[in-house]
Amino acid sequence: MAHPRDSRVSFQPRDQFGRSHEPNPQEALDINQTLSEEQKKDISQAFTLFDQDRDGYLDYHELKFGLKALGFELPKPRVYDLLTKNGIAPPWHPPNEPCPGPSLRITTQAFEAIATTLIASRDPREELSRAFDMFDQDGDGIITLEDLRIVNSTIKQGTTASDKDMANMIAQADLTGKGGVDREEFIDMMIAAKRRRGY
Template sequence: MEIISNEKNKLSRQSSSFRLRSPSLNTLRLHRIFDLFDKNNDGFITVEELSQALSRLGLDADICELKPTIESFIKPDETGLRFDGFEALHKTLDESFFGGDCECDGSPDSDLEEAFNVFDEDGDGFISPEELQKVLKKLGLPEAVEIEHVEKMIVSVDSNHDGRVDFFEFKNMMQTVLVPSS
């Protein structure tokens, strides 16, 4: 678990925006992340796929340090992490890095603000096409290649037609794609 001690200091200095805080949204978010990391869509995330994904997100971890930790969550005779192993790995890392305690109030708006802040890199209260493109590139998504595609994504949720997404537009968009918990 040397990776935990090495990365803990780095993570404690970074924003906790990527931390999944709301239990009602964790599974949905984790499934989306799992699908992004599973590049060949075989239902498994290999150590290599996870390492590449972390590198794209700017979390350059040594694969030699990652491998034993990840492999401890891979079931015998399987080539990588299934979703349940990925979820268990996330929970363990969350507890190790953040103590498993949630510092937020757990409200839906709090979760949305955290997500919004991931995209709003300059903190001006708006998501510009360039900011969206940067995040999409970090995730290795093909939509990030051409700014025209990114601008179309912005236009699709930009209700006041100012060429950028404010928090209320972001919230409206998220409410149409997220299923409320019961």
């Protein structure tokens, strides 16, 4: 006998009151267009990674950790609020019966919309400051060639940069000749690069 989840494709998503709830494709498209390709990929990967039972939905815990992977460490009440406002009754829930909050599930489209809203509300300088900390391996407030070498060693083969390329990156951003890039230089450089790329 097939598990009720196996037939989920034939079901219409329903809200917590058992009503049909089909996401608006145009709305999802509009939301998607505000994201960079890298952000879309990050969101998709977070959903896939934390959909641990591979049912195509995120429960409360999966939602919490999926958002955490994207850099949003939200308090439990906030995550629960997002679940109750954006969640749907899963296909295996009895139709026309109210679905209690903890049993609600988040679809890919809902996760995308939640993540997009959170990303849009971020302060770009704060985001770049967090990125700086990832590169500043020894925490001395300056990204040096050695820091870049360490980060570079963790990247898969074929996408790594040469020492010469990394030294050039440092030289272009190091405005005071200190042999590395400080936080403000890094943030200014990244903002300028985003403007050149048109976002």
